[in-house]
Amino acid sequence: MSESLTELTKKITVCEACHLKEGRTQVVPGIYGQKNGLCFIGEAPGYYEDQKGVPFVGRSGKLLDKMLEGINLVRQRDVSVLNIIKCRPTTEEGNNRTPTEKELRFCGERWMYKQLNFLSPKMIVTLGGIALKFFSPNTSVTKTAGKMINTDSNYQIFVTYHPAYILRNYNLMEEYNTHFENIKRILNGEMDETNSKEKEQQKIPKQKSEQKSLTDFL
Ligand code: URA
Numbered sequence: 001m002s003e004s005l006t007e008l009t010k011k012i013t014v015c016e017a018c019h020l021k022e023g024r025t026q027v028v029p030g031i032y033g034q035k036n037g038l039c040f041i042g043e044a045p046g047y048y049e050d051q052k053g054v055p056f057v058g059r060s061g062k063l064l065d066k067m068l069e070g071i072n073l074v075r076q077r078d079v080s081v082l083n084i085i086k087c088r089p090t091t092e093e094g095n096n097r098t099p100t101e102k103e104l105r106f107c108g109e110r111w112m113y114k115q116l117n118f119l120s121p122k123m124i125v126t127l128g129g130i131a132l133k134f135f136s137p138n139t140s141v142t143k144t145a146g147k148m149i150n151t152d153s154n155y156q157i158f159v160t161y162h163p164a165y166i167l168r169n170y171n172l173m174e175e176y177n178t179h180f181e182n183i184k185r186i187l188n189g190e191m192d193e194t195n196s197k198e199k200e201q202q203k204i205p206k207q208k209s210e211q212k213s214l215t216d217f218l
């Protein structure tokens with residue numbers, strides 16, 4: 001009998017396959033929107049995610065939700081949000097740390113790929129350089145941000161910045177708004193996903209009111 005996504009998620013929540021179990025409060029499997037829908041992928045849970053068991057609930061998550069709101073999407077209803085790593089990587093002092101490549105490979109291959117098999121997303125968006133490098137180790141966000149790229153895995157991905165990076169580099173907010181508008185256009189078939197060029201006749205006028213500014217989420 002084949003496994004369901006619910007069964008897979010139950011297994012993820014009790015995973016003890018690596019040392020990251022020692023520093024976690026709880027596993028953060030991810031949240032699921034619709035099958036064949038939009039799926040965002042980040043790197044790993046931080047402090048707040050580890051406390052709640054839900055991805056992107058800190059300041060980065062608030063920005064992600066605002067960005068989604070700007071393109072009329074609601075996370076709980078419309079999108080799946082996963083991390084490559086399901087347990088918070090911590091330093092010896094108990095602070096957040098960047099996951100190692102080995103940790104990413106181990107957890108991503110053990111769990112995230114299986115989640116993606118179930119979700120079969122129409123569009124995958126990686127948030128930041130760590131998630132991008134998991135799919136495409138020789139690519140950088142600087143070179144590919146805002147583009148749909150083929151990867152070394154089976155997946156095509158749309159590359160964008162991690163929300164935490166935008167919170168530190170607010171000058172990129174306008175570009176970030178454009179990325180999210182383009183995500184919506186690609187999802188709606190209004191933009192050529194292979195080179196992220198708009199189909200001119202279907203261009204949606206930019207709506208100033210939907211654009212996000214820093215004060216919207218601080
Ligand atoms: N950063 C991530 O990459 N994932 C989270 O869940 C939170 C912050």
